[in-house]
Amino acid sequence: MADDVGAQSVKGRVSAEEWQARVDLAAVYRLVAHYGWDDMIFTHISMRVPGPEHHFLINPYGLLFEEITASSLVKVNLEGEIVMPSPHFINPAGFTIHSAIHAAREDALCVIHVHTDQGAAVSSQKEGLLPLSQHAQIARPHVAYHDYEGIALNLDERERLVRDLGAKHLMILRNHGTLAVGASAGEAFLGIYYLERACAQQVMALSGGRENVLFAPDAAQEAVRSQTPAGAFGGMAKLAWPTLLRMLDRHHPGYDS
Secondary structure: OOOOOOOOHHHHHOHHHHHHHHHHHHHHHHHHHOOOOOOOOOOOEEEEEEOOOOOEEEOOOOHHHHHOOOOEEEEEEEOOOOOOOOOOOHHHHHHHHHHHHHHHHOOOEEEEEEHHHHHHHOOOOOOOOOOOOHHHHHHHEEEEOOOOOOOOOOHHHHHHHHHHHHOOOOEEEEEOOEEEEEEEEHHHHHEEEEEHHHHHHHHHHHOHHHHHHOOOOOOHHHHHHHOOOHHHHHHHHHHHHHHHHHHHHHOOOHHHO
16 A cells, blocks of 8 residues: 555645645654654644745544655634545644634644643643653643543633643643644644653653652752743754654654655
């Protein structure tokens, strides 16, 4: 079977800027699959299309993340209407979450939402993300929380989701999963990487009982907070993103078709 699951290339039918956004977003899908953070076909990542229309790209519902290509992505507007012909449709819950953030946050060009076992586990713990590991110290200042309201099919939830996210770049959706936003695909990916690693480390640490874990000293927490201000993930992404693309080219080629 072809790597693009039959999708015809749209490279010649979109602007150079949109094509780059498509390639970057397809790369994020492949990376999420590579790290084992996908949930079969049921989570979603989006990227705003450059331009004034506030269109964004999201996955075709029914494809595995390892199958996503730049051409198979679906372009929609903030009303959920598909604005470029596609044989696919989109996940309604994905539209609720992503349209809310793209409409409210001009800096949120890329939005990643996943349901990993570890992220869902921490989202179900009353205390949320604890100051246990260095990854947690880096992520915690940037984490917001949103209470669970059921499967995200109610468009009214968008207002509360945006309110809870505020100006943060990471979110734990209670009893649900994790989310990251970024001004680039690389920034959003680095954010979700640190949040997911922190959640996995927390689950492992708590397996020995909460009474046995060691919280980082307050002074050390404050030191890391000052060392990783807003925009830190973007800075790290400038180094990490090219290496991630090279890895995809070696092991998961075809995303840029």
